[in-house]
Structure formats: structure tokens, C-alpha cells
Amino acid sequence: MIEIPIPRFGPGRPPAGKITINKIITDYTGTLSCGGKLTPGVEDRLRKLKAIVGIHVVSSDSFGTAREQLSAIPLEPHLLATDEHDEEKRECVNAHEPNLIAAFGNGRNDALMLKAVKGTGGLASRRRQWRGMRCRSLAERSHLHRRYHECIGSPA
Numbered sequence: 001m002i003e004i005p006i007p008r009f010g011p012g013r014p015p016a017g018k019i020t021i022n023k024i025i026t027d028y029t030g031t032l033s034c035g036g037k038l039t040p041g042v043e044d045r046l047r048k049l050k051a052i053v054g055i056h057v058v059s060s061d062s063f064g065t066a067r068e069q070l071s072a073i074p075l076e077p078h079l080l081a082t083d084e085h086d087e088e089k090r091e092c093v094n095a096h097e098p099n100l101i102a103a104f105g106n107g108r109n110d111a112l113m114l115k116a117v118k119g120t121g122g123l124a125s126r127r128r129q130w131r132g133m134r135c136r137s138l139a140e141r142s143h144l145h146r147r148y149h150e151c152i153g154s155p156a
Contacts, residue, residue: 021100
């Protein structure tokens with residue numbers, strides 16, 4: 001479990017509350033990978049996070065490589081089976097406790113999943129894809145970046 005304090009504005013004021021995360025649900029293509037290949041450093045970070053929270057990877061698997069690329073990490077990717085990827089991702093979130101989830105995605109088919117998490121008080125991060133933008137690791141693009149590094153240490 002990860003607990004993130006919500007700061008109050010103003011010096012010396014106590015936290016306004018906290019957000020508790022017990023599960024991460026993330027897209028694969030473009031979020032954890034680039035061109036179908038797991039982004040360097042992500043495997044190690046996922047292993048460290050797996051010791052703290054549950055991790056679910058949901059993916060359309062555009063390149064057909066997600067299961068193979070994630071095989072060394074003790075998690076089972078959920079490969080989407082229907083043509084309604086956005087609905088399927090939202091159902092995955094709703095099958096758990098959305099208010100205790102941090103969700104990450106970067107595509108149009110992630111919008112409903114992220115909205116479901118945000119609407120219940122969980123954390124959702126969407127990185128829009130722009131032409132010419134290089135793929136980066138989950139930790140680099142997340143608004144949980146600082147808290148993430150406090151939990152597992154600085155990147156190598």
C-alpha cells in the first residue's frame with residue numbers, strides 16, 4: 001500500500017488528508033513500452049512496485065508483445081478480448097476498488113478507465129501522445145514521480 005499525503009496550502013500546515021493506493025492498473029503500449037518493447041528500467045520498477053501494491057496491466061497489445069515482454073515479472077497481463085477496449089478497461093477498474101487505484105494510460109481507449117478512477121478519488125494519469133515525443137518510463141511521466149522514488153529509490 002502507498003499512502004500519499006495531500007498538502008494544504010501555506011507553510012507549516014498539516015496535511016489535508018491522504019490518498020491510499022493498493023493497486024496500479026496501467027496500459028502497456030506507449031505507457032510501459034515503446035514500439036512493443038518494454039522501456040528500459042520499467043521491469044525493475046514494476047518488480048519493486050509489485051512488492052508494495054498489486055499491479056494489473058491491461059492492453060490492446062497493439063504489437064502482440066505484451067505477454068512476452070512482461071513474462072519475467074510476476075504479473076499476468078490482461079489482454080483485451082473485445083473491440084470495445086475502452087469499456088473493457090473501465091470494467092477492469094470497476095472490478096476492483098477504483099478509489100484505491102492509481103491508473104496510467106496514454107491512449108484514447110484509456111479515457112473511460114481513467115475517468116472511472118478519478119471519479120472515485122483514485123489517481124489517474126494520462127499522457128497524450130504527440131508526434132515526435134520519445135517514449136519514457138512510467139515513473140518519468142507520472143505525477144506520482146516524487147512519491148514513487150521515495151518508495152523505491154532514485155532511478156539508476
